[in-house]
Amino acid sequence: MNIEPTELEKxxxxxxxxRMDAENADDFQQACERWIAQGARHLIADLDGLQYVxxxxxxxxxxxxxxLHSLSGSLILCGLHGLPRQVFEMTRLLSLFPVYDDVQQAxxxx
Amino acid sequence: MDSPFARLTLPARIxxxxxxxxxxxxxxxxxxLEAPEMDWLDLVLEEILVNIAxxxxxxxxxxxxxxxxxxxxxxxxxxxxxxxxAFNPLASDPPVLGGGLADRPIGxxxxxxxxxxxxxxxxxxxxxxxxxxxxxxxxxxAGA
Numbered sequence: 001m002n003i004e005p006t007e008l009e010k011x012x013x014x015x016x017x018x019r020m021d022a023e024n025a026d027d028f029q030q031a032c033e034r035w036i037a038q039g040a041r042h043l044i045a046d047l048d049g050l051q052y053v054x055x056x057x058x059x060x061x062x063x064x065x066x067x068l069h070s071l072s073g074s075l076i077l078c079g080l081h082g083l084p085r086q087v088f089e090m091t092r093l094l095s096l097f098p099v100y101d102d103v104q105q106a107x108x109x110x
Numbered sequence: 111m112d113s114p115f116a117r118l119t120l121p122a123r124i125x126x127x128x129x130x131x132x133x134x135x136x137x138x139x140x141x142x143l144e145a146p147e148m149d150w151l152d153l154v155l156e157e158i159l160v161n162i163a164x165x166x167x168x169x170x171x172x173x174x175x176x177x178x179x180x181x182x183x184x185x186x187x188x189x190x191x192x193x194x195x196a197f198n199p200l201a202s203d204p205p206v207l208g209g210g211l212a213d214r215p216i217g218x219x220x221x222x223x224x225x226x227x228x229x230x231x232x233x234x235x236x237x238x239x240x241x242x243x244x245x246x247x248x249x250x251x252a253g254a
Contacts, residue, residue, distance in 0.1 A: 021127070021156055022124050022127065022156060022160045023124055023125065023127070023128075051149065052149050052152065052153070054153055054156045054157060054160075054220070054223075055157055055217075055219040055220035055223055056160065056220075058219055059216050059217060059219075062211075062214060062216050063216055065211055066211060066212060066214075066216075069211050069212055070212070082146070083146070083149050083150065083153070087153070087223065090223065090226055091205075091207065091219050091222065091223065092207040092208070093214075096210070096211040096214060097211075
């Protein structure tokens with residue numbers, strides 16, 4: 001899994017590419033927490049390149065979203081498709097996140 | 111009589127999971143499963159194996175074993191076993207799937223995913239061994 005951050009005026013975009021599993025889900029969570037510690041309140045996860053996510057990845061998304069929610073911020077998901085989207089739907093997590101087709105749509109809402 | 115199962119035993123650690131993925135994909139290919147289905151199979155294996163790696167041998171260490179057989183064309187039978195503490199992961203309480211973001215519990219989703227993806231699913235304890243067995247793919251045709 002590769003995580004590429006882009007700093008915008010109102011949010012940080014984290015482009016996630018590859019597979020998020022038990023070995024590397026913490027890397028995503030820690031990357032998000034570093035941005036939150038630096039003051040970011042809206043994180044946009046660009047998941048167009050995410051091919052796979054297991055329950056350990058879901059935990060990371062949920063933990064980050066709850067942290068941001070408690071700070072009046074948000075974790076926005078973009079580009080979810082394939083297995084990751086079905087896993088979010090199956091576990092009824094999808095409705096707990098702001099979800100957009102692409103990053104530009106998410107930026108426009110902030 | 112020779113067992114129809116191909117088997118691989120590795121240390122019960124999370125970093126063993128990719129080798130099990132690679133091993134079972136050989137069986138999935140010979141069963142004629144497609145690449146998207148293999149990702150779902152990886153997910154099932156990861157969820158079960160990570161539970162073993164984290165909890166089965168606490169506070170010690172041990173091995174975990176994966177066996178597979180082609181049950182019929184396009185169907186794999188998989189058995190995952192360990193010699194750790196007696197534990198039936200299938201008997202765990204279902205996760206809370208309702209409520210809002212703030213009160214949604216983190217965790218408990220792995221076994222839930224497994225139950226929703228595979229076909230028949232069973233646990234047995236024989237002598238000192240826990241075994242979870244399942245058929246793949248399931249009736250919901252996840253990934254199809």
